[in-house]
Amino acid sequence: MRLLLTLLLLLKLSLAQDLYTEFIRSQVKEIPLNKAIVVGKGKRELITFINPDCGHCRKEWQALRPHLDKVKVYVFLLPFRSFPESHAKSYYIACSKDKLKALDEVLSGKFDGRTPQVKECPLVYEHIKIAEKLNVQGTPYNIILGSYKVIEGYSPALLEHLGIR
Template identity: 85%
Template sequence: MKVLVFLLLLSFSLAQDLYSEFIRQQVKELPLEKAIVVGKGKRELITFINPDCGHCRKEWTELKPHLDKVKLYVFLLPFKGFPESYAKSHYIACSKDKVRALDEVLLGKFDRNPPKVAECPLVYEHIRAAEKLNVQGTPYNIVLGSYKVIEGYSPALLKNLGIR
């Protein structure tokens, strides 16, 4: 029985290592220069968000006070079939001040009246980046360095970043 438990733990550990290596290779191909970069910290986080996702908004309010400690690479992933989500994404992606626009949208400024803006090609580049990683939902986070993937909202995100 002890041998079986040991083998199961070993196989789980090897699977985690393989998955981390897979993510590391995928991140190398991500166009980080196309991300919306927020913050100036040493800890880095790639995050895929949807402007209408409640958990993404909650995560933003938790990360925002720590932008001196963390650098975010934000990729927008609007919900398919929801034009308001696309409008907000286009607004953020083509704004001159993308960080301000991101903050406005995630704090709900356009919830009752989505912005009327032209389409922005950057949004489609973000969607392609999400497709390469097979991102199925938001928020979807990758902690750079450890390449730990955190799918969905996690109250332990700041801890995983070494902030709390």
């Protein structure tokens, strides 16, 4: 009897995980990847929502950055609502000609305490709308394409889940 209950519980968990994966897969279909800031040329793919002033996002970027030959990252910017500096940094990244350089500069802290003087960038508002539609509440928020695994917050295991460590 105990074995039967254990098997039923495992089956229920497996079905729940399958449903969750299908839910994430359906949500990913709604994400306009052509609106993302795309960096990297790898075969593995990651969608990430980041905030330029988020310490965990910066830590994650430092972990991902050396592996851009193995992973393609679709970056969506999600600035803090009430922090103008966060918005300015997002505008700087989104409308920069060299987005990889801009990501490196902002996420390394180059503009901390001295906001970049840039115009508003409409792409940032599109990113915010996409995040709202997906109900993304915090950053970093990651979806690994292929497995449709979601990792909320910084995780040192992200590279393992991507299969690059």
